[in-house]
Amino acid sequence: MKRIVELTINGEPRDMTVDTCRSLLDALRDDVGLTGTKKGCDVGDCGACTVIVDGEPVNACLMLAVEAEGRTVETVEGLQPGVDTLHPLQDAFMRHGASQCGFCTPGILMMAKKLLDDNPRPTNEDIRFGLSGNICRCTGYTKIFDAIKSAALEMEAARS
C-alpha cells in the first residue's frame, strides 16, 4: 500500500509517495534522491544513516517513511549553510583527516552536529559517548575527535 507523506527535508517542503513498509532511509535515498545518507547495515547497528528528525538523531533505517509525516528531517546535504560555505564540522573534518573512506562520515557529521547544538563545549568523554552509536572502521576515531573539538572551538569563537 502506498501513501503520500508530506514533510520538510533540509528546509524544503516535500512530498513522497512511498510504500507503507518503506524505511525513511530507502525513501530518502531512492525516492527523494538524497544518497548522502548511507546504508551500512539496515538494522540500526552502524549509524551510517543518522539523520536528524525534529531535532533528534535517528537511524533512518529504523524509522518508517510514513512516520516522518509532518516532521522536519535534516540530512548531510542540508548541512552547508550556503552554497559556497561549509559547516564548521565539515571544514574541520577535512582539515583533520577525519574522513577516510567517507562512508560513515555523513552519519557522524549529523550526530556531531546534534552533539554540538546541545552541548557547545563537549568534553572528550561527551564526544566519545555522543558517537557511541556510529561505527567508523578506518580512522580509529582519533581524528574525528580532533575535528569535533576543533569545530566546537570555532563555533564558540564565532558566537562570541
Next chain:
Amino acid sequence: MNVTAPIEEREFKIVGKSVKRDDVLEKVTGEAEYTGDVKLPGMLHGKIKRAATAHARIKSIDVSKALAYPGVKAVLTHENVPRVLHYGSPHPRSASCTKDQYILDDKVRFWGEGVAAVAAISEEIADEALDLIEVEYEPLPAVFEPEDAAQPGAPLIHNVGPGGNLVLDPVRVNRGDIDAGFAQADFVLEGTFSGGRPHPAYMEPNVCIADWDGSNKLTFRTSTQTAFMVRGILAEVLGLPLTKVRVLVDHMGGGFGAKQDCFQHEFLCALLAKETRRPVKMEFTRHETFVAGRSRHPCKVWLKQGFKNDGTLVARDMKLVYDSGAYGSHGPGVTIVGTNAATSLYRCENVRLEGRCVYTNTPINGAFRGYGVVQSYYALDIQMDEAAERLGMDPAELKLKNVVRAGDIAPSGHPILGHGLEICLQHGIDVLDWKKLRNRDRTPDPKHPHISKGWGIGCEMHGSSAYPGIKEQGNATVKVNEDGTVTLLTGAAGLGTGAHTALAQIVAEELGVRFEDVGIIHGDTDVVPWDIGAFASHTTYLVGTAAKMAATKVRGAVLERAAMKLQVTPGEIDLSEGRIFVTAEPGRFMTVAEAMGPSRGIPAANIVANGTYEPTKSYSFAAHFTEVDVDTETGIVEVKRVIPVHDIGRVIHPIAAQGQIEGGIQQGIGHTLTEDYIIDKKTGRSLNAGLVDYKMPLSMDMPDIETIILEAAPDPGGPWGAKGVGEDPIIAIGPAIANAIHDAIGVRFHHYPITPEDILKALREKGA
C-alpha cells in the same frame, strides 16, 4: 627495473605537507558517489539464494515458482550459467591464487554459499522469490577445522589442488642448519599459538551494477580494490575481449584487502543483466558481507626456538596451518607471505618453516590487512617476550638485540635497504622512558584495587608490494594541458586512504607546479592505465614511483618547449611553482601556461608521458608500545595508551599516514581482544554475522594514540624514499597487547582474541 640510485634530497614544497585531499570535500557534503548510490533507468535488483547447509550435493533445484512470481525477470542456477573453472582472486602473472571456483556449482561447500540468483523489479520481490526456489540437497560429511580436514580419509571439499584438502603444496623455507642451531642453544622455548577469524567489516557492503549495451559490451560498476583484475576475470569467464568489459569504481567505502577478489555475486550480476537486457544492481546485506565476504585466515602456529644465554637466537622451527575456508581465494598468497615473513623480524641464521593452507567447510577467508603476517608475527613476538622473561632481561633490550638490521636478507630474499626497526624501538624506549616504566611501583591504586596495569611492546615489518609472489607493475599517465594544468591518470583504487592525493602531490612536486593544478582521473578501466590494484601497502611506493617517472618525462618536454619559446637551451632554464625561468636571469621567465599555450606560429599543445615501474620491494617497520588495564574482577582488558613508532621512509601526506596507523590500531585492538567471526563447529552456520554480535572497538573503546612517524630509513625504490604504511599498524599492536596483559597479570596468552572469559579462567587457574 628497480630504482637503485641514491635518494634525492631536496627542499620539498608539496611532499610532506598535509594538503587538502582531493576526495574529502565530496565526502563531507554527501555528494561523493558510491556504487550503491547509482540508479540506472530500468534497473532491476538481484538477490542470491544461499545454502542452508555446509557441505552437500545439489540433487535438484526447482525455480518454476520463483520464475512465475510477478516481477521476477530471471533466475539463474548451476544449470544455466557458464561452467568455467576460475580463480577466486584474479591476480595476474602470479602463483598466489587457486583455480577452484565455478560461478555456480552443483555442490555446496559452506553454509551461505550462493546456489541461485534472482533478478526482479524490486529488492523485496527478489527476496520473496528466493523463498520460492526449492533446493533438494544430498548431505555430505563436513569438516570445520583444518586438523579434521587434514586427516586421512576426511571428506574432500575439492577435487582440484594437491589433495588431502590442501589448497597448495606445503610452503617450506630452510635457511642455515636447524639441527646445528639447536645444538648451540642454551635453552629452547616451544609453544603453540592460534588466531581467530577477524572480519574486515568495511562500512560499505559489497555492491555492483551490471549494464550491457547493444554492442554486447558490459559496463560494470563495483566496489573493488582491483578494477582491472575484475575486468580480466569477468572477460575470461564470460568469454569476452577486454574491450567489451568496462569496470567503473569511483568512491568506495573501505576494503582493507578483502575487496580484491572477484566475488560470486559479481559474475551473477553480470549474467542476470545479460539475460534480462536490463541493468541489474546487487547489494549485499550486512549479513552477506560476513557470510559471502572474506575474513582473515584462522591460524594455528607451532613455534620452537633456541636461544643462547646472552639472548642470541640460534634456531627457529615453525609450522603454520592456515584455514582457507571453502575456497582457495588468497590462501596460497597468505600462506607464502605469512610463512616467509617468519624468516625475519628477529634475526636467526638457522630457520625451518612450513606453512600449510587447508580447505574447510566454512566461509571463505581471503586477503585482509596484514595478509598472513598478523598470525606469524603474533607468535614470534610473544615468544621473544617469553625468552626475555626466561633470561631475566628487559624485553625491550632483547628485542633491540635481535631485530633485523640493514643488509639482512628480507623475507623477499633480497637484502633490506631502508631499515628502521632498531630506530623505532629505540625511539619508543627513549620517549617513554621505558626503563622507568618497567621498574615502576606496581602497587595497585587503592581506589581501584582490581585494576592491574601493564605495558607491552610489539614489533613488526611489512613489505610494500607483493614481490616476489607477484612481480608487480605500476603505471601512471601525466598530461600537461594547454593552460598549464596537469591531469594525472591512475588505475589505483581510492579506498579512502588518500592515495590519489599522495600521487598528485608527487606529480606536482616533481613537475614543479602547484598541487591545486593537478587533476586526478581514476576509476575507469577504459580510460586510465592498467593497474594491479590497491593492496600490499604499495600504492604510494609503486604507483607513486610510476607517477614520478611520468612527471619527470613531461617536465623535460615542457622545458624543451619553453626553451624554444624563450630561445635558450633547456639546460639554461628551470621550473618551479609553475614558473619557468632562465637560471642565470631569474627575471626572465614564463609560466607553464604560457609555455603550453599558443604563441605566434606555435599552436597550443598537450604533453603526455607514461611512467611504468616494476619494483622489487621495500620494508616498513614499527614498534608499538601499549598500556593496558586488566580488570581482574570482570576480565575486561582496556587499552589505555598506544604509542606507535613507525618508519615508513619519506612521508608524503602526514595526516593521511597517521590516519592509516590509527585505523590499523583500531582493527588490531579488535582482533586481539573482541573480534572473532564465529562459525558453529557442528553445523558450519555463522553465529555472529552482524555488527552488534561481532564486536569492534568503537568510540568508547579507543585509547589515546600518540602516533610517531620517523623518516629514518627511506628506501631507494619509492618516490624520494617513500614506503608503504597500510598494513603495518595492524600487525604490531596484537603482540604488544598480549605482552602488556602478561606484564599486568603474569599470564601468557598464545591466542587471539583474548576474551574476558579467558582472563578470568587464567586468573582462577593461576590462583589455584
